[in-house]
Amino acid sequence: MSDPVRPESVLDLAVTAGRLREEVRAAPPLTHCLTNAVVTGFTANVLLALGAAPAMVDIVGEAGPFAGAASGLLVNLGTPTPEQREASREAVAGALAAATPWVLDPVAIGTLPVRTALAHELAARRPTAIRGNASEILALAGHSSGGRGVDATDGTEAAAAAARELADRYGSVVAVSGPVDLLTDGERVIRIANGHELLTRVTGGGCALGAVMAAFLGASLGTGTDALTAVAAATLVYTVAAEQAAETSRGPGSFAVGLLDALSAVTPADLRDRARVEEETR
Amino acid sequence: MSDPVRPESVLDLAVTAGRLREEVRAAPPLTHCLTNAVVTGFTANVLLALGAAPAMVDIVGEAGPFAGAASGLLVNLGTPTPEQREASREAVAGALAAATPWVLDPVAIGTLPVRTALAHELAARRPTAIRGNASEILALAGHSSGGRGVDATDGTEAAAAAARELADRYGSVVAVSGPVDLLTDGERVIRIANGHELLTRVTGGGCALGAVMAAFLGASLGTGTDALTAVAAATLVYTVAAEQAAETSRGPGSFAVGLLDALSAVTPADLRDRARVEEETR
Amino acid sequence: MSDPVRPESVLDLAVTAGRLREEVRAAPPLTHCLTNAVVTGFTANVLLALGAAPAMVDIVGEAGPFAGAASGLLVNLGTPTPEQREASREAVAGALAAATPWVLDPVAIGTLPVRTALAHELAARRPTAIRGNASEILALAGHSSGGRGVDATDGTEAAAAAARELADRYGSVVAVSGPVDLLTDGERVIRIANGHELLTRVTGGGCALGAVMAAFLGASLGTGTDALTAVAAATLVYTVAAEQAAETSRGPGSFAVGLLDALSAVTPADLRDRARVEEETR
Numbered sequence: 001m002s003d004p005v006r007p008e009s010v011l012d013l014a015v016t017a018g019r020l021r022e023e024v025r026a027a028p029p030l031t032h033c034l035t036n037a038v039v040t041g042f043t044a045n046v047l048l049a050l051g052a053a054p055a056m057v058d059i060v061g062e063a064g065p066f067a068g069a070a071s072g073l074l075v076n077l078g079t080p081t082p083e084q085r086e087a088s089r090e091a092v093a094g095a096l097a098a099a100t101p102w103v104l105d106p107v108a109i110g111t112l113p114v115r116t117a118l119a120h121e122l123a124a125r126r127p128t129a130i131r132g133n134a135s136e137i138l139a140l141a142g143h144s145s146g147g148r149g150v151d152a153t154d155g156t157e158a159a160a161a162a163a164r165e166l167a168d169r170y171g172s173v174v175a176v177s178g179p180v181d182l183l184t185d186g187e188r189v190i191r192i193a194n195g196h197e198l199l200t201r202v203t204g205g206g207c208a209l210g211a212v213m214a215a216f217l218g219a220s221l222g223t224g225t226d227a228l229t230a231v232a233a234a235t236l237v238y239t240v241a242a243e244q245a246a247e248t249s250r251g252p253g254s255f256a257v258g259l260l261d262a263l264s265a266v267t268p269a270d271l272r273d274r275a276r277v278e279e280e281t282r
Numbered sequence: 283m284s285d286p287v288r289p290e291s292v293l294d295l296a297v298t299a300g301r302l303r304e305e306v307r308a309a310p311p312l313t314h315c316l317t318n319a320v321v322t323g324f325t326a327n328v329l330l331a332l333g334a335a336p337a338m339v340d341i342v343g344e345a346g347p348f349a350g351a352a353s354g355l356l357v358n359l360g361t362p363t364p365e366q367r368e369a370s371r372e373a374v375a376g377a378l379a380a381a382t383p384w385v386l387d388p389v390a391i392g393t394l395p396v397r398t399a400l401a402h403e404l405a406a407r408r409p410t411a412i413r414g415n416a417s418e419i420l421a422l423a424g425h426s427s428g429g430r431g432v433d434a435t436d437g438t439e440a441a442a443a444a445a446r447e448l449a450d451r452y453g454s455v456v457a458v459s460g461p462v463d464l465l466t467d468g469e470r471v472i473r474i475a476n477g478h479e480l481l482t483r484v485t486g487g488g489c490a491l492g493a494v495m496a497a498f499l500g501a502s503l504g505t506g507t508d509a510l511t512a513v514a515a516a517t518l519v520y521t522v523a524a525e526q527a528a529e530t531s532r533g534p535g536s537f538a539v540g541l542l543d544a545l546s547a548v549t550p551a552d553l554r555d556r557a558r559v560e561e562e563t564r
Numbered sequence: 565m566s567d568p569v570r571p572e573s574v575l576d577l578a579v580t581a582g583r584l585r586e587e588v589r590a591a592p593p594l595t596h597c598l599t600n601a602v603v604t605g606f607t608a609n610v611l612l613a614l615g616a617a618p619a620m621v622d623i624v625g626e627a628g629p630f631a632g633a634a635s636g637l638l639v640n641l642g643t644p645t646p647e648q649r650e651a652s653r654e655a656v657a658g659a660l661a662a663a664t665p666w667v668l669d670p671v672a673i674g675t676l677p678v679r680t681a682l683a684h685e686l687a688a689r690r691p692t693a694i695r696g697n698a699s700e701i702l703a704l705a706g707h708s709s710g711g712r713g714v715d716a717t718d719g720t721e722a723a724a725a726a727a728r729e730l731a732d733r734y735g736s737v738v739a740v741s742g743p744v745d746l747l748t749d750g751e752r753v754i755r756i757a758n759g760h761e762l763l764t765r766v767t768g769g770g771c772a773l774g775a776v777m778a779a780f781l782g783a784s785l786g787t788g789t790d791a792l793t794a795v796a797a798a799t800l801v802y803t804v805a806a807e808q809a810a811e812t813s814r815g816p817g818s819f820a821v822g823l824l825d826a827l828s829a830v831t832p833a834d835l836r837d838r839a840r841v842e843e844e845t846r
Contacts, residue, residue: 038604038620040320044485049534054485055390056320059362062394069393080623081647083363108619111633112626201828203608203618252613253824260535264483322602326767331816336767337672338602341644344676351675365645542817546765 013190014275017233018268020219025051029071029218032100033211034058034088036078036107039204042256043074046208049263050237052215063087067094071218073102074211075122077115085118092125101128101217101227104172105210110139123166128217129173129231130166131210134159137176141165156182160189164282173228175213177206181235185228186282192232193276195239201252202259209238232277240274241266295472296557298507299515300550302498307333311353311500314382315493316340316370318360318389321486324538325356328490331545332519334497345369349376353500355384356493357404359397367400374407383410383499383509386454387492392421405448410499411455411513412448413492416441419458423447438464442471446564455510457495459488463517467510468564474514475558477521483534484541491520514559522556523548577754578839580789581797582832584780589615593635593782596664597775598622598652600642600671603768606820607638610772613827614801616779627651631658631666635782638775639686641679642671649682656689665692665781665791668736669774674703687730692781693737693795694730695774698723701740705729720746724753728846737792739777741770745799749792750846756796757840759803765816766823773802796841804838805830 030053035043040056047054057066060083067073073095075088095102104127106119119140123130132140134156141162156178163174167186176182181192199205216234217227225233244266245258312335317325322338329336339348342365349355355377357370377384386409388401401422405412414422416438423444438460445456449468458464463474481487498516499509507515526548527540594617599607604620611618621630624647631637637659639652659666668691670683683704687694696704698720705726720742727738731750740746745756763769780798781791789797808830809822 036620037319037601038608041323041485041605044320045534045538048483048485056318056361057390057394059394059396061396066394079620081363081645108621112621112623112630114623114625201612203605203612249825251825251828252609253821253828256609256824257535257539257821260538261531261533264533264535319601323605323767326602327816327820330765330767338600338643339672339676341676341678343678348676363645539817539821542820543813543815546815546817 011272013229013232013236013277014271015268016225016229017236018271020216020225020230020233021050021237021266021268023219024215027219028053029215030055030069031072031074031211031215031218032057032067032070032091033074033076033214034063034084034091035074035076035207035211038078039207042204043208043211045260046263047211047215049260050212050215054211058084058087060086060090064090064094067091067100068098070100071221072214073100074105074214075102076105076107076207076210077109077119078107078207080115080118088118088122092122096125101214101221103127103129103131103210103214103217105131105207106136106140107207109136123170126170127172128227129175129213130170131175131177131213133177133206137166137174138162156180173231175231175235177209181239183228183232183235188228188279188281190228190232190277190279192235192239194236194243194274196242196246198246198249198252198255199242202256209235212238236271236275236277237266240271243274244270293554295511295514295518295559296553297550298511299518300553302501302507302512302515303332303519303548303550303553305501306497309501310335311497312337312351313354313356313493313497313500314339314349314352314373315356315358315496316345316366316373317356317358317489317493320360321489324486325490325493327542328545329493329497331542332494332497336493340366340369342368342372346372346376349373349382350380352382353503354496355382356387356496357384358387358389358489358492359391359401360389360489362397362400370400370404374404378407383496383503385409385411385413385492385496385499387413387489388418388422389489391418405452408452409454410509411457411495413457413459413495415459415488419448419456420444438462455513457513457517459491463521465510465514465517470510470561470563472510472514472559472561474517474521476518476525476556478524478528480528480531480534480537481524484538491517494520518553518557518559519548522553525556526552575836577793577796577800577841578835579832580793581800582835584783584789584794584797585614585801585830585832587783588779591783592617593779594619594633595636595638595775595779595782596621596631596634596655597638597640597778598627598648598655599638599640599771599775602642603771606768607772607775609824610827611775611779613824614776614779618775622648622651624650624654628654628658631655631664632662634664635785636778637664637666638669638778639666640669640671640771640774641673641683642771644679644682652682652686656686660689665778665785667691667693667695667774667778667781669695669771670700670704671771673700687734690734691736692791693739693777695739695741695777697741697770701730701738702726720744737795739795739799741773745803747792747796747799752792752843752845754792754796754841754843756799756803758800758807758838760806760810762810762813762816762819763806766820773799776802800835800839800841801830804835807838808834
């Protein structure tokens with residue numbers, strides 16, 4: 001990563017992330033998740049480790065009202081059953097009506113037809129944030145993608161233009177996950193070089209980050225923190241904890257366990273010490 | 283907790299819990315679980331750690347006959363898809379026809395309409411036991427509740443009257459989970475002060491206890507142990523193991539792993555040494 | 565286990581298993597899993613630990629095309645919802661059209677009617693491999709079985725004739741899991757005595773092996789390795805890692821974590837040192 005354009009922003013983000021991290025613990029944001037069957041338990045545990053209050057309500061007739069009462073909402077399309085598809089639409093409508101911030105994670109879109117159509121439909125409802133790997137962001141922007149299922153086969157920089165385009169089109173923060181995370185609101189671009197390769201060896205390593213973003217967006221309401229900063233703060237907390245977990249793990253099994261422990265323990269000081277962030281403005 | 287009304291009952295319960303715990307290992311009760319998608323793996327692992335035989339059969343056309351052949355049944359309403367709702371009704375009918383003991387866990391009822399209606403419908407079938415946090419027990423009894431999803435926002439004592447009322451109404455044992463667990467059959471009230479706050483930081487920390495209750499109810503059949511004692515024994519075993527796990531954990535991740543290890547290893551002597559139980563009779 | 569009939573085959577299999585294990589890491593096979601809700605997260609983590617690329621695509625309209633593009637497919641019938649049943653048929657058709665190797669795991673068939681009917685229907689499509697415990701293999705062959713749900717109540721030798729019969733009938737490799745795994749293509753029979761009892765105390769301990777078989781079948785395409793050898797190699801890698809994990813675990817919780825670590829670390833030399841294999845030809 002090149003030298004940061006605005007070095008002071010590194011400290012700024014770390015400080016904000018530390019404050020939001022404490023806020024999540026002090027006033028647990030009710031974080032509503034419609035997520036895939038593979039990662040639902042891990043995702044709930046990630047939120048609980050941070051002190052947030054997860055609720056995996058994905059039933060038609062319940063998801064709509066619940067999204068209206070929640071602090072933040074995640075809609076992850078990893079295993080979109082017919083029930084979940086309908087509940088997702090309902091939840092998004094509920095979130096929009098109540099101004100609940102919401103995150104769309106278009107898992108493995110591109111060639112898989114059901115989720116791809118749903119992702120485009122939901123993106124048009126203008127999510128607060130969109131999170132994906134480079135392949136997914138390229139696919140959502142309508143660029144051709146080499147994605148084969150859930151793999152990230154493109155580097156995050158390859159999706160930088162697509163991310164900006166989506167941000168402009170939908171008024172969303174767009175977060176591209178990879179070795180260096182790239183986040184943009186269309187004007188500012190934040191790059192975060194924290195994290196660890198073991199995150200890609202645990203199922204839900206990326207999906208759970210979408211839930212953390214929803215929790216941090218919820219916690220940031222009323223604090224004057226903009227959505228890009230809240231989403232970047234979530235990314236920083238999550239990836240710093242991943243680094244800490246990797247230092248004591250013996251493989252992907254103990255890493256996943258250690259990540260939950262680290263998310264519970266990570267401090268504002270850890271974030272300041274470890275943050276590797278740069279920011280530029282278009 | 284005040285001094286126990288019947289001190290000898292502490293030792294009584296610990297001894298019975300130790301005997302049932304050994305019985306589960308010696309003759310694994312086939313424990314049929316219809317539970318929510320978030321905790322199904324963890325719940326099965328909790329049962330396996332104790333030596334029970336879990337079977338997560340929640341398919342229409344299978345759940346009914348299976349409940350008739352099982353030793354115990356759990357119906358947990360955490361993610362009640364249409365398929366699960368229909369399978370739940372079928373399983374309860376099968377359990378009733380075969381006199382299989384069954385546990386109802388009305389997760390997050392109150393304002394969520396689908397599960398709330400189903401919980402009332404199934405409660406009217408007179409479960410052997412009902413397990414929930416204070417908010418859920420208050421909601422099931424028809425009292426107003428401040429519950430917001432899956433949180434327990436009320437202490438267990440706040441639900442003591444509602445628990446007795448439900449016990450009388452449905453002939454059920456009612457178990458209210460919290461820092462001090464409160465269990466009643468309408469006449470006797472048992473309080474168990476074991477456990478650890480980390481149980482609330484692991485998804486399924488409460489839900490899995492419902493499955494353990496179903497296993498212990500199954501193991502107690504034919505032993506002359508009443509349902510309240512079996513359910514209290516399950517609670518004691520589970521919460522003592524949680525204390526043991528907390529002593530060596532570094533956070534919620536390692537705690538969940540340690541809980542499974544402790545459930546596998548916990549002995550009758552551990553239960554006698556650690557039990558903090560009191561009992562009173564109305 | 566008696567002395568091996570062909571001692572050199574032990575070394576042969578260990579060498580091939582080591583080569584395939586490295587191949588999985590070097591060129592991750594896209595492993596398509598339709599599996600049950602209880603074990604889907606653990607199964608994905610097992611594949612990721614080995615370096616394979618899991619994709620849990622079980623949606624109607626997606627499962628068919630995806631199976632055609634995947635390296636290997638697992639169809640596990642543990643929680644066969646209507647959506648999954650239809651998606652399974654679609655995935656199998658897609659795999660057959662594209663010559664994708666596929667594994668059928670007929671979980672808990674016998675008395676449960678929905679899955680039993682589906683297992684017979686899918687078996688008739690001639691899976692590359694069929695994996696089950698003795699009860700399940702006996703039930704699939706049409707022999708009477710004492711199975712009660714997901715338990716293995718018969719030793720693997722009791723299912724040897726049924727396994728050979730199924731292999732002949734469907735042209736499949738048949739793998740019977742138990743204390744000694746028995747694998748056959750109808751002509752050759754391989755027995756593998758590695759593994760550990762703790763595998764039966766972790767949910768998905770058997771189911772995840774079916775996914776590893778699908779990954780190894782995918783990795784073996786074009787290498788000249790026959791399907792029986794690929795399936796046996798998967799079994800050897802998995803059960804040797806289980807032995808390694810058991811050596812440092814304190815119970816089923818830490819064992820499951822250690823298994824993922826061991827699957828990530830297991831080397832060809834470990835396989836050669838630890839393999840306890842014998843082979844005979846009918």
